[in-house]
Amino acid sequence: MILKNSPTEALLDVEAVRRDFPILQSSVCGKPLVYLDNAASAQKPQSVIDRLDRYYKEQNANIHRGVHFLSQEATVAYEDARKVVARFINAAEPKECIFTRNATEAVNLVASSWGRANLKAGDEIIISTMEHHANIVPWQMLRDELGVVIKVVPISDTGEFLVEDYKALFTAKTKLAALCQVSNSLGTINPAKVMVEIAHQQGVPVLLDGAQAIAHLPIDVQDLDCDFYVFSGHKLFGPTGIGVLYGKADLLSAMPPYQGGGDMIDRVTFEKTTYRGIPERFEAGTPHISGAIGLATAIEYVEQLGHEAMIAHEQSLLKEATDKLLEIPGLRIYGTAGDKVSVISFTMDGIHPNDAGTILDADGIAVRTGHHCTMPLWQRFGLEGSIRASFAFYNTREEIDLLVTGLGKVQKLLG
Structure with a gap:
C-alpha cells in the first residue's frame, strides 16, 4: 500500500x-460517497470488519472468568489487544491502558475517581478555549459538586494555544491541567510536550485529550510525560463504543474504582469488598471485548501504513x-x-x-x-x-x- x-x-x-x-x-x-467527516468518526478497513466477524463466529465468550476453551481464547485476544494499544502509544506497561467506552468516558473516569479523591473547594483546574465538551462538562460537574474553580486558557485569532497566558494561570491552588492535544474544530496541534512541562514545573498533573491527535500523529506518552491520555477507537478506524484511558501506574493504582461490579473485585462479603489492581479495577462488568479486539486490528492497520x-x-x-x-x-x-x-x-x-x-x-x-x-x-x-x-x-x-x-x-x- x-x-x-x-x-x-x-x-x-x-x-x-x-x-x-x-x-x-x-x-x-x-x-x-465523498466522506469528509473523519473528525467525527473514521471509516473501518475490511481487516477490522473481518476481525469482528471472526470474534463473533469463532471466539465469542465472556473473558477472565471461564476455564473453557472459548473463554480462554477471548481472554487472550482481549489482553493481547491491550498490549497492542500499549505498544502503539508507548505506555510503560499494558496495565496502564484501561479500556473504556470512548474518550468521553475516559475523561469522566478521571474526573470521578481521581477528581473526587484529590480535589476540594477552591482547587483549580485549567482547560482551554478549544476544548471539546467532553473535556469541559465533567470538570463543570465537579465544580458544581465540590466547588472547584475552572480557569480557561485563551487562544489567538488564528486558533493557537497561548502558552504565556497558560503559564500565568497557575497558582498554588492549581491541581490539574486538562487540555486537548489537537482541536477537533480548528485542527490546531497544540504544543503538548511544552504544556506538560510547564504544569509539571508547578507540580501539577496533566490529562491530554488525544481524541483528534490519535489518528493523525504518532503518540508517545512517555515522551510527552503526560499523566493521563485519552482517545476513542472510532476516530482511529476502529469500532465504536471502545476507548482508552492511559494513566501512569502509580496514579491509577492510587485511584478508587469508578464503577462497581463483576471482575473488578478481589473479594466480596456483605460487610466489605476489596478491589483488584489495575487495569481490572476500572473495567467493571463484561467489557466491549470485540471492540478492544477490533481496535487492536485498526492499530495494526495504521502501523502497516x-x-x-x-x-x-x-x-x-x-x-x-x-x-x-x-x-x-x-x-x-x-x-x-x-x-x-x-x-x-x-x-x-x-x-x-x-x-x-x-x-x-x-x-x-x-x-x-x-x-x-x-x-x-x-x-x-x-x-x-x-x-x-x-x-x-x-x-x-x-x-x-x-x-x-x-x-x-x-x-x-x-x-
Whole structure:
C-alpha cells in the first residue's frame, strides 16, 4: 500500500488504500460517497470488519472468568489487544491502558475517581478555549459538586494555544491541567510536550485529550510525560463504543474504582469488598471485548501504513483544500495555525452551515455542520458553528474538487 518514491519521501497508494474500506465504494443519493467527516468518526478497513466477524463466529465468550476453551481464547485476544494499544502509544506497561467506552468516558473516569479523591473547594483546574465538551462538562460537574474553580486558557485569532497566558494561570491552588492535544474544530496541534512541562514545573498533573491527535500523529506518552491520555477507537478506524484511558501506574493504582461490579473485585462479603489492581479495577462488568479486539486490528492497520506516509498525504490534502476553499468568495476559514491536522472549519457569507450540509449531502458529500461539541470555542469567534471538512489518508484530491464544486452549487442556490 505504500510506494517509496525516494529514501526520504513516502507516498500512499491511495487507490489501493481505498479498496481496503468497503464503505468508500458506496453511493449516496446516486452519487459516489465523498466522506469528509473523519473528525467525527473514521471509516473501518475490511481487516477490522473481518476481525469482528471472526470474534463473533469463532471466539465469542465472556473473558477472565471461564476455564473453557472459548473463554480462554477471548481472554487472550482481549489482553493481547491491550498490549497492542500499549505498544502503539508507548505506555510503560499494558496495565496502564484501561479500556473504556470512548474518550468521553475516559475523561469522566478521571474526573470521578481521581477528581473526587484529590480535589476540594477552591482547587483549580485549567482547560482551554478549544476544548471539546467532553473535556469541559465533567470538570463543570465537579465544580458544581465540590466547588472547584475552572480557569480557561485563551487562544489567538488564528486558533493557537497561548502558552504565556497558560503559564500565568497557575497558582498554588492549581491541581490539574486538562487540555486537548489537537482541536477537533480548528485542527490546531497544540504544543503538548511544552504544556506538560510547564504544569509539571508547578507540580501539577496533566490529562491530554488525544481524541483528534490519535489518528493523525504518532503518540508517545512517555515522551510527552503526560499523566493521563485519552482517545476513542472510532476516530482511529476502529469500532465504536471502545476507548482508552492511559494513566501512569502509580496514579491509577492510587485511584478508587469508578464503577462497581463483576471482575473488578478481589473479594466480596456483605460487610466489605476489596478491589483488584489495575487495569481490572476500572473495567467493571463484561467489557466491549470485540471492540478492544477490533481496535487492536485498526492499530495494526495504521502501523502497516506508517505515520510518515499518512501524515505526508493528509498534509498535502490540507494544503490543497485550504488553497482551493479560499478562492471561493465569502468563505472564511477558522483555525489557521501554522501547525494543524487535516481539519478545516469554515463559514460562507449569508449561508447557514446546516443548509450547506444538506445540499452537499444531495451530491454524496458528507461534511459536519454545527458547533462540533465546541460551543465555547465558536462563541470566542462570535459564531454558532461552522461547516467542517475533515480528511483522512484515504481521501483524494478529486474529492477536494467535488467539495469545491458542491460549495459553488450551495452559493448558487442560497447566496
